[in-house]
Amino acid sequence: MFFHRARRYDETVPEKLRQRSIWLTEPSQDPDYAESAAELLRDALGVISVQVVRSDHLLVNYNVREITLQILESLLTEFGYTLRTSLVCRTMRALCYYVEDIECTSRKHDQAECTRDAFITRYLRKPHGCQDRRPKYLRRYL
Numbered sequence: 001m002f003f004h005r006a007r008r009y010d011e012t013v014p015e016k017l018r019q020r021s022i023w024l025t026e027p028s029q030d031p032d033y034a035e036s037a038a039e040l041l042r043d044a045l046g047v048i049s050v051q052v053v054r055s056d057h058l059l060v061n062y063n064v065r066e067i068t069l070q071i072l073e074s075l076l077t078e079f080g081y082t083l084r085t086s087l088v089c090r091t092m093r094a095l096c097y098y099v100e101d102i103e104c105t106s107r108k109h110d111q112a113e114c115t116r117d118a119f120i121t122r123y124l125r126k127p128h129g130c131q132d133r134r135p136k137y138l139r140r141y142l
Contacts, residue, residue, distance in 0.1 A: 016064040016103060017048065020096060022073060023084035026056045034058060037081050041072060056084070068100045069093070 027033050038050040038058055046066030051059040060072060073083055073093070083089070132139055 017061060018064050018069075018100070019059065019061045020069050021053075022058040022060055022069075022076070023089050024056045024058065024076075025082045025084055027082075031055075033081075037076055040076065040079060040081075044072065044075065047072070064100050064103055068097070068104065070097045070100070 022037075024034060024037060030036070034052045034055050034057070038052050041047050041050045041058070041060060044062075044067060046063045048061040048063065050061075053059050060069075062069075062072065077083060083093075
């Protein structure tokens with residue numbers, strides 16, 4: 001479900017690209033812990049690139065329309081990687097989850113649709129066609 005090679009994006013399609021940090025706890029026995037986690041994330045659909053900044057820090061670029069930080073981090077924990085649980089990390093993680101959830105559930109903003117709605121509203125408000133020029137109070141009683 002999660003695994004596909006990262007694909008290149010067409011420049012004409014507006015994407016919601018994000019760059020986030022994922023902090024891992026360092027295990028004492030595995031020196032390639034962060035690199036193996038990065039390889040796992042590179043194969044996920046929607047992930048554009050993953051950089052290993054330090055032995056416990058990953059920098060991930062991804063498309064929010066295809067995958068979220070919550071899915072990426074749950075993928076890591078499912079495969080046995082441990083995320084840092086400091087107060088700052090948990091707060092930033094919760095904030096990112098919330099913002100990406102709002103972005104994914106909000107309706108897509110379409111410029112053509114907004115323009116069409118503006119013309120329809122203007123047309124409905126503007127007097128046009130054959131109209132009775134008498135005042136409203138005279139039209140009601142006749």
